[in-house]
Amino acid sequence: MTTPEPVSINRLNPDQFKHWPCDQDHCLTCALCSSTCPVSGIDGFDPRKIIRMISLGLQTELVESRWPWICTMCGKCEHVCPMSIHIPDIMRGIRSLRDRNQVPGILHKGLEAALKSGNNLGLPQEDFVFILEEVAEEIAQEPGFEGFSVSVDKEGANILTTIHNKLVNTHTEDLKHWWKIFYAAGEDWTIPAENWEGTNWGMFTGDDAAMKVMAGRIAENMARLKAKNLLWPE
């Protein structure tokens, strides 16, 4: 165990996060969050410590740390917090302050591809529709599903469904489950040919503007195709 380095008082800026509506200053330091968090202890991670650092305005230390990125924002901490401090929102807020080029892994790259092309993979519409039709043909060969077909860009359907990009990438078999249920239920459903991406990685990178664009496109699809209900399982 090492003794932590003392923090110089000149580096503290308690006003730094005052505009955040997260009530961090109400923390009782009871550590229920720390006790319930599955990653407390990894790399010095501790939700209570992070809340205290927010109160003290230690922005640089927080933004440069890995902590908000190994947190899954699962919400067990806020669930047990006696002061109802929304700790996952704070984590996401810290993520939002990271330089976009320093966002770890493929999160920001995927989001950029989605903003540009309509999906995280940058998959062209023609390829997307081809994959859907291939999978539909496979279903039609199964007993009981003869005559099955996939409905793309149909107007006035009861259900419009989004697609998780992995289902048209490495996990095409998993497209079949919902489709079989629709078929068995005699459901009137459709998939939009463009902007079908159901994941919204702005949620993970703390990028509200991008998140709004992605969600807005789904709303546009609903209006364009006059669909009655939205199935957005992602």
Next chain:
Amino acid sequence: MDKSRFSGVLATYHDPCNYGRKAERIFGHGYYDEPRWIMSQCIDNWVDTYPTRDSQYCCGGGGGTLTTGYNTERIFYGRKKMEQIQATGASMVVVPCHSCHGQLNAIKAEYGMENLVVKYLWELVADCLIMETV
């Protein structure tokens, strides 16, 4: 629904954070009962985890952590989830979330549970459909 499809299989159910705690906070309703009702239409033999519902353990794959590259941390995060599933004795875990599904499949071998079947809730329903054949 064909309940005999998984007879002899003990299953359990995992509440994703977003359909449970998060939905409860943001939309005022946590989806705990609905998936359990669906489970019961498909299988007779399933048990809950402990803890469960709003106190459920996260799988460790949420919040984008499957894509950040911090894989050692993510696998370690999942240890409590895997212990919890193991304690139920179930050989199949049903989840209604793409991230949970990916994470549980990705880490099960790390915890000696290679044979654990990870199934989407909608996959369970599709598997149990009784179709008229020509």
